[in-house]
């Protein structure tokens with residue numbers, strides 16, 4: 001059923017078995033998956049069915065860190081209406097890699113408390129949700145095997161990225177949720193506070209406000225925050241009535257470990273051999289190849305995960321931001337057999353653009369805090385600081401060098417860089433790395449951990465120390481790989497949907 005919060009009388013309480021806050025990728029997946037259960041569900045959504053500037057303004061905040069493109073980042077990298085940010089996502093889908101889940105000695109704070117195998121069946125199911133071609137690890141291996149690779153060897157390997165139409169969750173799944181007898185979709189309903197018992201160990205209700213000034217409560221046996229990678233943490237921090245530092249924050253982790261995917265164009269590859277191999281890296285039958293750091297490369301060089309996308313551009317190399325013409329990687333290539341020299345620059349079609357997307361490291365000083373300024377509903381606004389460290393810097397620089405060296409070593413191509421190799425440090429926002437920016441992915445602010453001392457939610461997504469409060473979305477990722485997050489968000493939501501009926505039944 002569809003309910004408009006603006007028609008609900010102030011001071012009233014609406015009781016349900018399960019309350020899901022936010023109707024984006026995570027919230028809609030949960031509601032769809034649970035809609036046939038024999039319990040009542042409230043899907044509480046801030047917006048309506050279309051974009052509204054006044055509601056979107058609730059997302060305004062401030063940022064620190066040039067990779068976050070200034071003041072507009074918080075309000076342009078997400079959307080606050082039914083369907084959430086999937087109303088303008090790009091639809092690129094790929095699960096995290098097995099190594100992304102492991103504790104890596106060279107990546108501080110790494111390691112998920114669950115393994116990749118735990119999510120594998122849900123990745124298969126998630127493929128249907130985002131309407132990509134069927135996905136299993138075996139199918140991925142087959143697709144990679146069946147396409148010629150630009151590079152042999154096991155330092156830079158090819159992996160596939162899958163392309164969703166892109167599925168607009170708000171339009172694609174609206175009808176089935178609104179028509180589900182067990183589900184009430186409550187629109188224009190902004191959760192402004194989570195209310196607990198006196199010990200802070202159980203949630204009683206969420207407080208909901210409309211822009212028109214009405215306020216009411218939604219009670220439930222269990223609650224799920226699915227309000228996005230920033231708002232999930234904002235809601236926990238803002239709910240400081242009992243626990244003064246915010247709910248679930250006994251380990252001081254709420255809002256910390258914020259991660260984005262650093263990405264930027266890096267230059268051009270001159271392909272010396274048969275250009276047909278580039279077909280592997282174009283979108284064909286629902287997926288495209290990426291050149292990626294292998295597990296071996298990450299382990300041996302102590303790097304984060306990273307990938308390269310090859311553009312189909314026939315452009316000649318662009319002028320360097322460092323000034324002058326683009327620089328080849330230098331000695332690494334020159335020492336080899338000067339590949340590419342035979343090819344005259346007029347063979348434009350041999351050039352292909354190259355773009356890097358890397359993993360960010362979990363860093364407790366990259367964090368979201370609440371500032372004094374409030375939004376129209378009286379909630380404190382967000383300040384978000386993203387600090388890229390030495391590990392990201394070294395990963396990007398080193399990955400580029402490995403790619404260039406491998407191209408030269410194997411004779412498959414030659415790399416032309418946009419950046420001066422003298423700029424050893426990828427220094428976010430400073431020339432020549434000014435082009436490094438985040439990919440509009442908000443991750444890590446309510447990280448999953450075995451212990452409340454090191455994170456916010458347990459392996460089921462339940463907030464440590466709060467019996468009936470769960471978090472869904474990329475805020476629970478302890479580390480993030482290079483893959484865009486939504487496919488993993490959906491897999492985790494499907495897994496949570498398996499868990500919740502038992503929670504509701506026992507309550």
Ligand SMILES: Cc1cc2nc3c(=O)[nH]c(=O)nc-3n(C[C@H](O)[C@H](O)[C@H](O)COP(=O)(O)OP(=O)(O)OC[C@H]3O[C@@H](n4cnc5c(N)ncnc54)[C@H](O)[C@@H]3O)c2cc1C
Nearest residue numbers: 022024025026046080084085090091092191227473484486
């Ligand atoms: C331009 C762009 C391109 C992208 N492309 C890709 C891509 O190709 N691949 C990929 O994997 N990811 C991509 N993303 C990221 C992707 O959109 C997000 O990962 C995904 O939408 C997150 O899902 P979510 O459900 O956690 O949050 P959202 O989809 O943001 O949904 C959160 C919902 O919660 C609601 N809400 C928020 N606060 C409250 C509140 N207090 N009370 C009630 N409701 C609330 C919001 O209105 C919204 O509907 C892209 C993002 C952008 C901006």
